[in-house]
Amino acid sequence: MSITKEEQAQNEDIRDTVRRERSRLSRFIQNRLPDPDAAEDILQDVFYELTEAYRLTKPIERVASWLFAVARNKINDWYRKPKNLSLDMPTQSADVDEEAPVLGEWLGVADGTPDSDLFRETILDAIDEALAELPTEQREVFVRHEIEGQSFNQMVAELGVPLNTLLSRKRYAVLHLRRQLRDLYDELNN
Numbered sequence: 001m002s003i004t005k006e007e008q009a010q011n012e013d014i015r016d017t018v019r020r021e022r023s024r025l026s027r028f029i030q031n032r033l034p035d036p037d038a039a040e041d042i043l044q045d046v047f048y049e050l051t052e053a054y055r056l057t058k059p060i061e062r063v064a065s066w067l068f069a070v071a072r073n074k075i076n077d078w079y080r081k082p083k084n085l086s087l088d089m090p091t092q093s094a095d096v097d098e099e100a101p102v103l104g105e106w107l108g109v110a111d112g113t114p115d116s117d118l119f120r121e122t123i124l125d126a127i128d129e130a131l132a133e134l135p136t137e138q139r140e141v142f143v144r145h146e147i148e149g150q151s152f153n154q155m156v157a158e159l160g161v162p163l164n165t166l167l168s169r170k171r172y173a174v175l176h177l178r179r180q181l182r183d184l185y186d187e188l189n190n
């Protein structure tokens with residue numbers, strides 16, 4: 001059975017994406033899971049999802065963002081499994097030059113109690129809702145920096161947007177998130 005030129009082009013696009021994003025996505029997942037085998041399984045699942053999505057629909061426009069969203073969902077699913085009620089702190093990246101995602105690291109921590117799992121899930125749901133309300137540009141900068149751990153210099157190079165513009169977009173996103181999450185914060189501290 002021979003493959004068409006379109007299928008061959010799709011295979012090359014998928015292969016290029018895997019090569020380009022594998023190490024960053026792997027670090028992202030490993031920093032959030034205490035089990036290296038589970039991290040590798042999730043990485044493989046994410047790339048499987050990419051292959052399926054690519055073959056079933058049109059190519060994904062923002063592949064990196066899509067990959068990290070799928071990875072985050074799979075990580076959340078892994079933490080929700082009942083067998084994972086006792087978890088260690090996630091490992092830190094060995095690459096000290098990488099800019100660590102502040103929110104992403106914090107959300108990856110669980111102490112294994114049902115209360116902490118519920119707390120984490122509540123926070124994630126509230127953040128998802130607040131992020132969905134943001135303009136696309138602000139949401140993208142916030143997610144890339146805080147969740148995916150991408151540096152502002154990387155974003156400048158990738159997006160071609162001036163640094164001050166990116167900083168401003170993140171600032172507005174943070175202010176919006178603070179306003180939207182204030183009620184939840186007050187409720188949790190009372």
